[in-house]
Amino acid sequence: MTRTLPPGLAATAVVAASSANLGPGFDSMGLAVSIYDEIALETTDSGLVIEVEGEGEGQVPLDASHLVVRAIERGLRENGLAASGLIVRCRNNIPHSRGLGSSAAAVVGGLAAANGLAAQYDCTPMSTERLVQVSSEFEGHPDNAAAAVLGGAVVSWTEPGVDAPGYGAAPIRLHPDINIFTAIPQVRSSTAETRVLLPEQVSHTEARFNVSRAALLVVALTERPDLLMLATEDALHQPQRAAAMPASAEYLAVLRRCGVAAVLSGAGPAVLALSTETDLPAEAVEYGSRSGFTVGRMSVGDGVTWSSGASVRSRMTSGQQ
Numbered sequence: 638m639t640r641t642l643p644p645g646l647a648a649t650a651v652v653a654a655s656s657a658n659l660g661p662g663f664d665s666m667g668l669a670v671s672i673y674d675e676i677a678l679e680t681t682d683s684g685l686v687i688e689v690e691g692e693g694e695g696q697v698p699l700d701a702s703h704l705v706v707r708a709i710e711r712g713l714r715e716n717g718l719a720a721s722g723l724i725v726r727c728r729n730n731i732p733h734s735r736g737l738g739s740s741a742a743a744v745v746g747g748l749a750a751a752n753g754l755a756a757q758y759d760c761t762p763m764s765t766e767r768l769v770q771v772s773s774e775f776e777g778h779p780d781n782a783a784a785a786v787l788g789g790a791v792v793s794w795t796e797p798g799v800d801a802p803g804y805g806a807a808p809i810r811l812h813p814d815i816n817i818f819t820a821i822p823q824v825r826s827s828t829a830e831t832r833v834l835l836p837e838q839v840s841h842t843e844a845r846f847n848v849s850r851a852a853l854l855v856v857a858l859t860e861r862p863d864l865l866m867l868a869t870e871d872a873l874h875q876p877q878r879a880a881a882m883p884a885s886a887e888y889l890a891v892l893r894r895c896g897v898a899a900v901l902s903g904a905g906p907a908v909l910a911l912s913t914e915t916d917l918p919a920e921a922v923e924y925g926s927r928s929g930f931t932v933g934r935m936s937v938g939d940g941v942t943w944s945s946g947a948s949v950r951s952r953m954t955s956g957q958q
Contacts, residue, residue, distance in 0.1 A: 712751025
């Protein structure tokens with residue numbers, strides 16, 4: 638039996654951007670970074686009002702197909718709830734279609750905001766594990782979703798299921814000497830479009846190479862950042878996607894020639910760099926600027942937070958230091 642929420646309930650959620658893969662950890666490694674979206678909800682008697690500020694303003698649909706709305710509705714259904722009407726306000730800082738997990742953030746933020754409503758109506762909010770599962774179902778893989786839920790660096794996995802796959806994730810402690818940099822271009826890319834560039838089969842040699850590098854990546858991220866250059870090598874997806882984003886591929890090569898452990902952020906076209914230095918080499922920064930990239934230092938992103946009630950302080954920030 639579905640219960641309908643009364644009008645006048647309010648909730649907010651704040652969720653971070655994320656970078657997936659980190660080189661060899663295809664569909665399994667993720668890292669939250671300090672660019673945040675915020676969602677504010679209010680239940681009403683009827684109708685649906687969506688307001689979008691920042692990224693996606695004037696571009697995303699303002700109806701029930703909006704990804705945040707779909708996630709809110711799914712989150713309410715988890716507790717047998719529904720809303721007759723909603724006002725949904727989205728303040729977006731996470732760039733869209735750049736490889737920084739904007740869709741995962743929309744889903745995780747919507748689910749978390751639904752938690753904030755459910756908590757006011759004698760319901761048990763979804764657990765962290767359930768948030769990872771449900772948000773990953775939207776995405777089809779758990780790397781960005783898990784990072785957005787848990788914050789920090791994560792290792793995630795997929796298990797076969799009778800009706801649907803099961804998704805899980807575990808946080809790993811990022812070494813304190815590692816600094817994070819993002820290089821975000823103006824051009825956009827679609828994960829779906831770049832995923833079709835990947836071959837259905839890979840060689841045993843390529844698979845062995847990536848298994849070794851993914852295992853080494855966990856060591857490098859947690860204990861041995863001196864191994865980051867080796868650990869971020871990849872044979873399974875970055876070379877295959879290079880032709881679709883030549884500027885990103887070239888900037889990735891420039892950074893690595895400068896001794897910086899750089900990778901495509903998710904499916905690109907943004908680039909993520911990990912370094913024990915507090916600044917990137919001047920040559921790399923200048924090249925990025927000339928090539929249309931906005932380069933900035935980031936902090937590690939926090940896990941998603943939600944709150945019930947309308948009076949919540951905004952944590953919106955660009956994340957650049």
